[in-house]
Amino acid sequence: MKHQIQRTGGYLKAAITGAETERFITRCAEEGIRMWQVRRKNETTLICYIELTEAGKLKKILKETGSRMRILDKKGVPFLWGSIRSRLGMVAGLFFFLVLLLTLSNMVWDVEVNGADPKLEEQIRSLLKNDHLYVGSLEFFVPATDQLESKLSAKLINVTWIGVSQDGTSYRIDVVQKKYPKKIETAGPRNLVAAKQAVIHNMFVETGQPVVESNQFVKPGQILVLGRIGNENEPKFVSANGKVIGETWYQSETAIPMKSRYTLYTGKSATQHRLVFWGWSLPIWGFKAESFKNYDKEVIRKPLRFLIWELPVSYEQMLYREKQTVMRSLKENEALSEAKETAEKKLLNELPDDSEIVSSTIEDKRMESGKLTVRIHYIVYENIAIPQPIDPAKEQKNMKAK
Amino acid sequence: MKKWTARFKKWFAAVSDIPADVVMDLPRITLIGQFHLSIENHKGVLAFSKNELKLAVQNGQLHITGEEFVLETILEKEIYLEGRVKDVRFVDD
Incomplete structure:
Protein backbone atom coordinates (compact mmCIF):
# COMPACT_ATOMS: atom_id res chain seq x y z
CA MET A 1 0.00 0.00 0.00
CA LYS A 2 2.82 2.34 0.98
CA HIS A 3 4.38 1.92 -2.39
CA GLN A 4 1.21 2.58 -4.25
CA ILE A 5 0.82 5.89 -2.48
CA GLN A 6 4.39 6.87 -3.17
CA ARG A 7 4.04 6.25 -6.87
CA THR A 8 2.89 9.29 -8.70
CA GLY A 9 4.34 8.04 -11.92
CA GLY A 10 3.18 4.84 -13.52
CA TYR A 11 4.24 1.37 -12.58
CA LEU A 12 3.83 -2.15 -13.85
CA LYS A 13 3.06 -5.48 -12.36
CA ALA A 14 5.21 -7.84 -14.32
CA ALA A 15 6.28 -11.46 -14.52
CA ILE A 16 10.02 -11.90 -15.16
CA THR A 17 10.96 -15.20 -16.70
CA GLY A 18 14.48 -16.46 -17.21
CA ALA A 19 17.30 -18.53 -15.86
CA GLU A 20 18.98 -15.60 -14.13
CA THR A 21 16.17 -13.60 -12.60
CA GLU A 22 18.32 -12.74 -9.58
CA ARG A 23 20.75 -10.97 -11.81
CA PHE A 24 17.90 -9.03 -13.25
CA ILE A 25 17.04 -7.81 -9.75
CA THR A 26 20.65 -6.84 -9.05
CA ARG A 27 21.04 -5.06 -12.36
CA CYS A 28 17.84 -3.11 -11.83
CA ALA A 29 19.01 -2.03 -8.39
CA GLU A 30 22.29 -0.90 -9.89
CA GLU A 31 20.53 1.08 -12.63
CA GLY A 32 18.28 2.73 -10.09
CA ILE A 33 15.08 1.15 -11.32
CA ARG A 34 12.91 0.64 -8.28
CA MET A 35 11.27 -2.73 -7.69
CA TRP A 36 9.09 -3.86 -4.87
CA GLN A 37 6.99 -6.77 -3.65
CA VAL A 38 9.09 -9.30 -5.48
CA ARG A 39 7.76 -12.87 -5.16
CA ARG A 40 8.96 -16.15 -6.56
CA LYS A 41 6.27 -17.84 -8.61
CA ASN A 42 8.27 -20.83 -9.77
CA GLU A 43 11.84 -21.80 -10.62
CA THR A 44 12.06 -19.44 -13.54
CA THR A 45 9.48 -16.77 -12.86
CA LEU A 46 9.35 -13.77 -10.53
CA ILE A 47 6.33 -11.57 -9.98
CA CYS A 48 7.17 -7.99 -9.11
CA TYR A 49 6.13 -4.38 -9.29
CA ILE A 50 8.48 -2.26 -11.31
CA GLU A 51 8.76 1.45 -11.78
CA LEU A 52 8.04 2.81 -15.21
CA THR A 53 11.26 4.06 -16.82
CA GLU A 54 12.60 4.41 -20.31
CA ALA A 55 11.76 1.28 -22.23
CA GLY A 56 15.29 1.08 -23.64
CA LYS A 57 16.91 0.80 -20.23
CA LEU A 58 14.68 -2.05 -19.20
CA LYS A 59 15.06 -3.80 -22.51
CA LYS A 60 18.83 -3.66 -22.22
CA ILE A 61 18.79 -5.28 -18.80
CA LEU A 62 16.38 -7.96 -19.98
CA LYS A 63 18.63 -8.77 -22.90
CA GLU A 64 21.73 -8.81 -20.70
CA THR A 65 20.23 -11.24 -18.23
CA GLY A 66 18.41 -13.32 -20.82
CA SER A 67 15.04 -12.70 -19.22
CA ARG A 68 11.64 -11.97 -20.64
CA MET A 69 9.03 -9.73 -19.17
CA ARG A 70 5.28 -10.12 -19.35
CA ILE A 71 3.19 -7.22 -18.19
CA LEU A 72 0.33 -8.29 -15.92
CA ASP A 73 -1.09 -4.93 -14.96
CA LYS A 74 -0.52 -1.25 -15.58
CA LYS A 75 -1.12 1.22 -12.79
CA GLY A 76 -0.50 4.83 -11.87
CA VAL A 77 -1.40 8.25 -13.14
CA PRO A 78 -0.07 7.94 -16.72
CA PHE A 79 -2.11 4.79 -17.30
CA LEU A 80 -5.14 6.25 -15.56
CA TRP A 81 -4.86 9.23 -17.86
CA GLY A 82 -4.72 6.92 -20.80
CA SER A 83 -7.82 5.08 -19.72
CA ILE A 84 -9.59 8.38 -19.14
CA ARG A 85 -8.70 9.41 -22.65
CA SER A 86 -10.14 6.26 -24.05
CA ARG A 87 -13.39 6.92 -22.17
CA LEU A 88 -13.46 10.57 -23.13
CA GLY A 89 -17.16 10.61 -23.85
CA MET A 90 -18.11 9.39 -20.43
CA VAL A 91 -15.73 11.72 -18.66
CA ALA A 92 -16.95 14.66 -20.70
CA GLY A 93 -20.49 13.71 -19.80
CA LEU A 94 -19.67 13.61 -16.12
CA PHE A 95 -17.90 16.93 -16.34
CA PHE A 96 -20.79 18.45 -18.24
CA PHE A 97 -23.18 17.15 -15.62
CA LEU A 98 -21.17 18.72 -12.80
CA VAL A 99 -20.94 22.03 -14.64
CA LEU A 100 -24.65 21.95 -15.31
CA LEU A 101 -25.39 21.18 -11.67
CA LEU A 102 -23.09 23.99 -10.57
CA THR A 103 -24.72 26.41 -12.98
CA LEU A 104 -28.21 25.45 -11.92
CA SER A 105 -27.21 25.78 -8.27
CA ASN A 106 -26.20 29.37 -8.88
CA MET A 107 -29.24 30.39 -10.81
CA VAL A 108 -32.09 32.57 -9.69
CA TRP A 109 -35.05 30.26 -9.50
CA ASP A 110 -37.75 32.53 -8.25
CA VAL A 111 -38.50 36.22 -8.04
CA GLU A 112 -41.47 36.91 -5.85
CA VAL A 113 -43.12 40.30 -5.72
CA ASN A 114 -45.45 40.90 -2.82
CA GLY A 115 -47.82 43.75 -2.18
CA ALA A 116 -47.82 45.35 -5.61
CA ASP A 117 -50.69 45.61 -8.02
CA PRO A 118 -50.19 43.93 -11.44
CA LYS A 119 -49.12 47.15 -13.15
CA LEU A 120 -46.51 47.99 -10.54
CA GLU A 121 -45.35 44.39 -10.42
CA GLU A 122 -44.74 44.47 -14.15
CA GLN A 123 -42.80 47.71 -13.76
CA ILE A 124 -40.71 46.26 -10.94
CA ARG A 125 -39.95 43.12 -12.92
CA SER A 126 -38.81 45.08 -15.94
CA LEU A 127 -36.59 47.25 -13.74
CA LEU A 128 -35.14 44.14 -12.13
CA LYS A 129 -34.51 42.64 -15.52
CA ASN A 130 -32.27 45.60 -16.33
CA ASP A 131 -30.28 44.66 -13.24
CA HIS A 132 -29.98 41.03 -14.36
CA LEU A 133 -32.46 39.78 -11.84
CA TYR A 134 -34.97 37.46 -13.43
CA VAL A 135 -35.81 33.78 -13.22
CA GLY A 136 -32.95 31.96 -14.89
CA SER A 137 -30.26 34.59 -14.48
CA LEU A 138 -26.97 33.77 -12.87
CA GLU A 139 -26.64 34.99 -9.34
CA PHE A 140 -23.18 36.46 -9.79
CA PHE A 141 -24.48 39.28 -11.92
CA VAL A 142 -27.24 40.27 -9.54
CA PRO A 143 -26.32 43.34 -7.50
CA ALA A 144 -26.48 43.27 -3.72
CA THR A 145 -29.93 43.44 -2.18
CA ASP A 146 -29.47 46.85 -0.58
CA GLN A 147 -28.29 48.24 -3.90
CA LEU A 148 -31.37 46.85 -5.61
CA GLU A 149 -33.48 48.38 -2.88
CA SER A 150 -32.10 51.86 -3.33
CA LYS A 151 -32.26 51.63 -7.13
CA LEU A 152 -35.87 50.52 -7.07
CA SER A 153 -37.01 53.06 -4.54
CA ALA A 154 -35.29 55.81 -6.53
CA LYS A 155 -37.13 54.85 -9.69
CA LEU A 156 -40.55 54.00 -8.33
CA ILE A 157 -42.45 57.05 -7.25
CA ASN A 158 -45.65 55.54 -5.94
CA VAL A 159 -43.97 53.21 -3.50
CA THR A 160 -43.58 54.01 0.18
CA TRP A 161 -41.17 51.25 1.06
CA ILE A 162 -39.48 48.49 -0.86
CA GLY A 163 -37.55 45.60 0.62
CA VAL A 164 -35.44 43.08 -1.28
CA SER A 165 -34.39 39.90 0.44
CA GLN A 166 -32.61 36.85 -0.81
CA ASP A 167 -33.20 33.34 0.37
CA GLY A 168 -30.86 30.94 -1.38
CA THR A 169 -31.78 30.94 -5.04
CA SER A 170 -34.99 32.90 -4.68
CA TYR A 171 -35.52 36.61 -4.31
CA ARG A 172 -38.39 38.24 -2.57
CA ILE A 173 -39.46 41.82 -3.13
CA ASP A 174 -41.85 43.31 -0.62
CA VAL A 175 -43.57 46.48 -1.64
CA VAL A 176 -45.71 48.89 0.28
CA GLN A 177 -47.59 51.01 -2.20
CA LYS A 178 -48.57 54.57 -1.55
CA LYS A 179 -52.23 54.99 -0.95
CA TYR A 180 -53.43 58.50 -1.56
CA PRO A 181 -56.23 59.53 0.75
CA LYS A 182 -59.37 60.48 -1.14
CA LYS A 183 -60.24 64.11 -0.97
CA ILE A 184 -62.99 64.54 1.50
CA GLU A 185 -65.46 67.03 0.22
CA THR A 186 -67.23 68.74 3.01
CA LYS A 259 -16.40 78.47 2.99
CA SER A 260 -17.53 74.89 2.71
CA ARG A 261 -16.03 71.52 1.98
CA TYR A 262 -17.56 69.09 -0.39
CA THR A 263 -16.71 65.50 -1.18
CA LEU A 264 -17.37 64.79 -4.81
CA TYR A 265 -17.04 61.73 -6.95
CA THR A 266 -14.85 62.49 -9.91
CA GLY A 267 -16.72 59.97 -12.03
CA LYS A 268 -13.72 57.74 -12.40
CA SER A 269 -14.23 54.24 -11.18
CA ALA A 270 -12.53 50.89 -11.45
CA THR A 271 -13.93 47.46 -10.91
CA GLN A 272 -11.89 44.59 -9.68
CA HIS A 273 -13.07 41.02 -9.89
CA ARG A 274 -11.72 38.52 -7.44
CA LEU A 275 -12.10 34.88 -6.63
CA VAL A 276 -11.93 34.00 -2.95
CA PHE A 277 -10.77 30.55 -1.96
CA TRP A 278 -11.01 29.77 1.73
CA GLY A 279 -10.62 33.43 2.62
CA TRP A 280 -7.67 33.86 0.30
CA SER A 281 -8.60 36.22 -2.47
CA LEU A 282 -7.13 36.20 -5.92
CA PRO A 283 -7.66 39.08 -8.34
CA ILE A 284 -8.69 37.79 -11.74
CA TRP A 285 -9.55 40.97 -13.56
CA GLY A 286 -8.88 44.68 -13.07
CA PHE A 287 -5.63 45.64 -11.38
CA LYS A 288 -5.43 49.41 -11.58
CA ALA A 289 -7.72 50.15 -8.65
CA GLU A 290 -4.81 51.17 -6.46
CA SER A 291 -4.10 54.21 -8.61
CA PHE A 292 -6.78 56.27 -6.84
CA LYS A 293 -5.62 58.34 -3.92
CA ASN A 294 -9.02 58.80 -2.31
CA TYR A 295 -11.77 56.40 -3.04
CA ASP A 296 -14.85 54.70 -1.73
CA LYS A 297 -14.92 50.96 -1.93
CA GLU A 298 -17.98 48.85 -2.52
CA VAL A 299 -17.73 45.12 -2.15
CA ILE A 300 -20.21 42.63 -3.50
CA ARG A 301 -19.62 39.06 -2.50
CA LYS A 302 -21.35 36.14 -4.12
CA PRO A 303 -20.69 32.69 -2.72
CA LEU A 304 -20.62 29.78 -5.12
CA ARG A 305 -23.27 27.21 -4.33
CA PHE A 306 -23.45 23.56 -5.07
CA LEU A 307 -26.90 22.13 -4.53
CA ILE A 308 -27.71 23.15 -0.96
CA TRP A 309 -24.16 23.79 0.12
CA GLU A 310 -22.19 26.96 -0.05
CA LEU A 311 -18.75 26.24 -1.39
CA PRO A 312 -15.73 27.91 0.22
CA VAL A 313 -15.21 29.60 -3.11
CA SER A 314 -16.82 32.92 -3.79
CA TYR A 315 -16.81 35.62 -6.40
CA GLU A 316 -16.07 39.13 -5.24
CA GLN A 317 -16.56 42.34 -7.08
CA MET A 318 -14.94 45.48 -5.78
CA LEU A 319 -15.97 48.83 -7.09
CA TYR A 320 -13.58 51.68 -6.44
CA ARG A 321 -14.92 55.17 -6.92
CA GLU A 322 -12.49 58.01 -6.90
CA LYS A 323 -13.50 60.92 -4.74
CA GLN A 324 -12.21 64.37 -4.24
CA THR A 325 -12.57 66.91 -1.49
CA VAL A 326 -13.29 70.37 -2.83
CA MET A 327 -13.10 73.65 -0.93
CA ARG A 328 -15.63 76.16 -2.03
CA SER A 329 -15.40 79.78 -1.01
CA MET B 1 48.49 -4.95 1.25
CA LYS B 2 44.77 -5.67 1.27
CA LYS B 3 45.15 -7.38 4.61
CA TRP B 4 46.88 -4.30 5.99
CA THR B 5 44.03 -2.07 4.85
CA ALA B 6 41.49 -4.35 6.48
CA ARG B 7 43.42 -4.38 9.74
CA PHE B 8 43.72 -0.59 9.70
CA LYS B 9 40.00 -0.22 9.13
CA LYS B 10 39.25 -2.56 12.01
CA TRP B 11 41.54 -0.59 14.30
CA PHE B 12 40.04 2.70 13.14
CA ALA B 13 36.53 1.44 13.86
CA ALA B 14 37.66 0.37 17.31
CA VAL B 15 39.32 3.68 18.28
CA SER B 16 36.71 5.97 16.71
CA ASP B 17 33.03 5.92 17.46
CA ILE B 18 32.09 5.41 13.82
CA PRO B 19 30.18 2.13 13.33
CA ALA B 20 32.10 -0.74 11.85
CA ASP B 21 29.70 -1.26 8.93
CA VAL B 22 30.43 2.22 7.67
CA VAL B 23 34.18 2.01 7.99
CA MET B 24 34.67 -1.55 6.88
CA ASP B 25 31.92 -1.82 4.25
CA LEU B 26 30.32 -4.68 6.13
CA PRO B 27 26.67 -5.68 5.85
CA ARG B 28 24.34 -4.40 8.53
CA ILE B 29 21.52 -6.78 9.18
CA THR B 30 18.45 -5.70 11.07
CA LEU B 31 15.90 -8.28 12.01
CA ILE B 32 12.63 -7.24 13.53
CA GLY B 33 11.00 -10.23 15.17
CA GLN B 34 10.88 -12.93 12.61
CA PHE B 35 9.06 -11.18 9.85
CA HIS B 36 11.07 -8.19 8.75
CA LEU B 37 14.69 -8.28 7.73
CA SER B 38 16.69 -5.49 6.23
CA ILE B 39 20.19 -5.86 4.86
CA GLU B 40 22.33 -2.85 4.09
CA ASN B 41 25.59 -2.91 2.18
CA HIS B 42 24.88 -6.05 0.18
CA LYS B 43 26.68 -6.72 -3.06
CA GLY B 44 23.88 -8.24 -5.10
CA VAL B 45 21.21 -10.91 -5.13
CA LEU B 46 22.48 -14.40 -5.92
CA ALA B 47 19.33 -16.43 -5.44
CA PHE B 48 15.83 -15.74 -4.41
CA SER B 49 12.91 -18.04 -3.87
CA LYS B 50 9.98 -18.45 -1.54
CA ASN B 51 12.12 -20.09 1.12
CA GLU B 52 15.58 -18.76 0.50
CA LEU B 53 17.54 -15.61 -0.19
CA LYS B 54 21.22 -15.63 -1.02
CA LEU B 55 23.07 -12.34 -1.04
CA ALA B 56 26.63 -11.51 -1.90
CA VAL B 57 28.30 -9.55 0.87
CA GLN B 58 31.85 -8.45 1.72
CA ASN B 59 34.07 -11.54 1.96
CA GLY B 60 31.33 -14.09 1.38
CA GLN B 61 27.65 -14.86 1.13
CA LEU B 62 24.64 -14.43 3.34
CA HIS B 63 22.09 -17.22 3.28
CA ILE B 64 18.67 -16.57 4.72
CA THR B 65 16.06 -19.30 4.88
CA GLY B 66 12.48 -19.19 5.96
CA GLU B 67 8.99 -19.16 4.51
CA GLU B 68 6.83 -16.93 2.32
CA PHE B 69 9.61 -14.54 1.35
CA VAL B 70 8.74 -11.32 -0.42
CA LEU B 71 11.34 -8.75 -1.40
CA GLU B 72 9.56 -5.65 -0.20
CA THR B 73 12.05 -3.14 -1.63
CA ILE B 74 15.31 -3.45 -3.51
CA LEU B 75 17.74 -0.56 -3.67
CA GLU B 76 21.30 -0.56 -4.79
CA LYS B 77 22.68 -1.06 -1.26
CA GLU B 78 19.62 -2.13 0.67
CA ILE B 79 17.14 -4.95 0.64
CA TYR B 80 14.00 -5.30 2.70
CA LEU B 81 12.71 -8.78 3.07
CA GLU B 82 9.41 -9.86 4.52
CA GLY B 83 8.28 -13.33 5.49
CA ARG B 84 9.13 -15.81 8.25
CA VAL B 85 12.86 -15.83 8.84
CA LYS B 86 14.21 -19.03 10.34
CA ASP B 87 17.91 -18.88 9.73
CA VAL B 88 20.54 -16.29 8.90
CA ARG B 89 23.89 -17.72 8.05
CA PHE B 90 27.27 -16.47 6.76
CA VAL B 91 28.99 -18.68 4.22
CA ASP B 92 32.60 -18.05 3.28
CA ASP B 93 33.56 -18.16 -0.38
Missing part, protein backbone atom coordinates in the same frame (compact mmCIF):
# COMPACT_ATOMS: atom_id res chain seq x y z
CA ALA A 187 -70.54 68.67 1.37
CA GLY A 188 -72.19 70.17 4.41
CA PRO A 189 -72.79 73.87 4.88
CA ARG A 190 -69.67 75.82 5.62
CA ASN A 191 -68.08 79.23 5.65
CA LEU A 192 -64.66 80.15 4.38
CA VAL A 193 -62.53 81.87 6.98
CA ALA A 194 -59.10 83.45 6.87
CA ALA A 195 -56.21 81.19 7.80
CA LYS A 196 -53.85 84.04 8.56
CA GLN A 197 -53.50 87.73 8.75
CA ALA A 198 -53.58 89.22 5.26
CA VAL A 199 -54.80 91.96 2.96
CA ILE A 200 -57.25 90.62 0.41
CA HIS A 201 -55.88 90.83 -3.08
CA ASN A 202 -58.64 89.28 -5.10
CA MET A 203 -61.43 86.72 -4.71
CA PHE A 204 -62.96 83.98 -6.86
CA VAL A 205 -66.15 82.89 -5.17
CA GLU A 206 -68.06 79.99 -6.67
CA THR A 207 -70.77 79.58 -4.04
CA GLY A 208 -71.54 81.62 -0.98
CA GLN A 209 -71.77 85.24 -0.15
CA PRO A 210 -68.52 87.19 0.04
CA VAL A 211 -68.36 89.45 3.06
CA VAL A 212 -64.97 91.07 2.53
CA GLU A 213 -63.62 93.27 -0.19
CA SER A 214 -60.34 93.71 -1.97
CA ASN A 215 -57.66 95.60 -0.07
CA GLN A 216 -59.40 94.81 3.19
CA PHE A 217 -57.29 93.75 6.11
CA VAL A 218 -58.40 90.45 7.63
CA LYS A 219 -57.45 88.70 10.85
CA PRO A 220 -57.12 84.95 11.27
CA GLY A 221 -60.51 83.29 11.77
CA GLN A 222 -62.41 86.17 10.18
CA ILE A 223 -65.22 85.03 7.88
CA LEU A 224 -64.44 85.69 4.23
CA VAL A 225 -67.27 83.95 2.42
CA LEU A 226 -70.51 83.24 4.20
CA GLY A 227 -72.28 79.94 3.63
CA ARG A 228 -75.68 81.46 4.27
CA ILE A 229 -77.63 82.93 1.44
CA GLY A 230 -81.11 84.27 1.01
CA ASN A 231 -82.82 86.82 3.16
CA GLU A 232 -82.75 86.85 6.94
CA ASN A 233 -86.15 85.29 7.40
CA GLU A 234 -85.56 82.37 5.11
CA PRO A 235 -81.88 81.61 5.16
CA LYS A 236 -80.40 78.85 3.06
CA PHE A 237 -77.16 77.21 3.94
CA VAL A 238 -74.66 76.20 1.31
CA SER A 239 -71.14 74.96 1.19
CA ALA A 240 -69.11 78.06 0.46
CA ASN A 241 -66.50 77.43 -2.18
CA GLY A 242 -63.87 79.62 -3.73
CA LYS A 243 -60.44 81.08 -3.56
CA VAL A 244 -59.47 84.14 -1.61
CA ILE A 245 -56.03 85.34 -2.58
CA GLY A 246 -54.53 87.43 0.15
CA GLU A 247 -51.34 89.34 0.40
CA THR A 248 -49.27 87.97 3.27
CA TRP A 249 -45.90 88.86 4.72
CA TYR A 250 -43.08 86.67 5.82
CA GLN A 251 -39.69 87.21 7.21
CA SER A 252 -36.89 84.69 6.92
CA GLU A 253 -33.38 84.48 8.19
CA THR A 254 -30.83 82.37 6.34
CA ALA A 255 -27.22 81.71 7.20
CA ILE A 256 -24.81 80.70 4.45
CA PRO A 257 -21.25 79.65 5.29
CA MET A 258 -18.72 81.45 3.08
CA LEU A 330 -18.10 82.21 -2.02
CA LYS A 331 -17.94 85.91 -2.77
CA GLU A 332 -20.42 88.02 -0.93
CA ASN A 333 -22.83 88.52 -3.83
CA GLU A 334 -22.74 84.79 -4.60
CA ALA A 335 -23.52 83.99 -1.00
CA LEU A 336 -26.32 86.50 -1.06
CA SER A 337 -27.99 85.02 -4.13
CA GLU A 338 -27.66 81.56 -2.68
CA ALA A 339 -29.20 82.68 0.58
CA LYS A 340 -32.11 84.20 -1.35
CA GLU A 341 -32.62 81.02 -3.33
CA THR A 342 -32.63 78.73 -0.32
CA ALA A 343 -34.91 81.02 1.65
CA GLU A 344 -37.41 81.19 -1.21
CA LYS A 345 -37.40 77.48 -1.67
CA LYS A 346 -37.96 76.91 2.00
CA LEU A 347 -40.80 79.40 2.11
CA LEU A 348 -42.59 77.99 -0.94
CA ASN A 349 -42.34 74.53 0.55
CA GLU A 350 -44.34 75.66 3.55
CA LEU A 351 -47.02 77.50 1.57
CA PRO A 352 -49.95 76.11 -0.46
CA ASP A 353 -49.13 74.98 -3.99
CA ASP A 354 -50.32 77.99 -6.02
CA SER A 355 -48.65 80.60 -3.85
CA GLU A 356 -46.56 83.24 -5.49
CA ILE A 357 -43.77 85.39 -4.14
CA VAL A 358 -44.42 88.90 -5.33
CA SER A 359 -41.50 90.74 -3.89
CA SER A 360 -38.56 90.14 -1.63
CA THR A 361 -36.55 92.76 0.16
CA ILE A 362 -33.30 92.25 1.94
CA GLU A 363 -33.72 93.94 5.27
CA ASP A 364 -30.47 93.12 6.89
CA LYS A 365 -27.25 91.26 6.23
CA ARG A 366 -24.27 90.65 8.44
CA MET A 367 -21.09 88.65 8.48
CA GLU A 368 -20.48 86.60 11.56
CA SER A 369 -17.68 84.07 12.02
CA GLY A 370 -17.47 83.14 8.36
CA LYS A 371 -21.22 83.06 7.86
CA LEU A 372 -23.41 85.47 5.99
CA THR A 373 -26.72 85.90 7.74
CA VAL A 374 -29.46 87.49 5.64
CA ARG A 375 -32.87 88.59 6.75
CA ILE A 376 -35.40 88.87 3.94
CA HIS A 377 -38.90 90.19 3.92
CA TYR A 378 -41.37 88.61 1.50
CA ILE A 379 -44.71 89.61 0.14
CA VAL A 380 -46.69 86.64 -1.03
CA TYR A 381 -50.01 86.11 -2.74
CA GLU A 382 -51.64 82.97 -1.45
CA ASN A 383 -54.98 81.34 -0.89
CA ILE A 384 -55.91 82.14 2.67
CA ALA A 385 -59.36 80.59 2.73
CA ILE A 386 -60.02 77.52 4.85
CA PRO A 387 -63.40 75.89 5.32
CA GLN A 388 -65.27 76.10 8.58
CA PRO A 389 -68.40 73.97 8.94
CA ILE A 390 -71.58 75.62 10.19
CA ASP A 391 -74.42 74.09 12.09
CA PRO A 392 -77.64 75.32 10.39
CA ALA A 393 -79.86 74.57 13.41
CA LYS A 394 -77.68 76.58 15.73
CA GLU A 395 -77.41 79.36 13.25
CA GLN A 396 -81.15 79.63 12.87
CA LYS A 397 -81.58 79.74 16.61
CA ASN A 398 -79.07 82.54 16.88
CA MET A 399 -80.93 84.49 14.26
CA LYS A 400 -84.22 84.04 16.02
CA ALA A 401 -82.67 85.21 19.24
CA LYS A 402 -81.71 88.38 17.49
